[in-house]
Amino acid sequence: MRTTLKNPTGEPPFATALNLAKVLKVPVAYFYCDDDRLAELLVQYGRLDRNGKSKVLAFAAELSSVGH
Template structure:
């Protein structure tokens, strides 16, 4: 579904999972498209940030702006 050659896909995915190789960004984009998550999701080291990315991308433009404004307000309160 993401355009990998089936004859080598198992070995390639195994190398990605073990950290021997990193997939090209285009592969992460294709995988994200199939799984309905943003490509950035695969690069998150924090589970909560990964969840935030998923929820954010599912919002419409108006609500995304609200989230960004809220984050800015919360950050300003920290100063």
């Protein structure tokens, strides 16, 4: 499970988040996500190649247009 990283002045410096993301092999957006399901989606998305990412985006667009 993701934890929120904070210091007394608010969010950690962005450079720190970038370094952590690189070491943990997750997108930096993961640390700023307030929804655990979306955070998991970000991790999975980050593991995809360009083609896989295009497919996910197309599928999401299709899902969001259903019923509208």
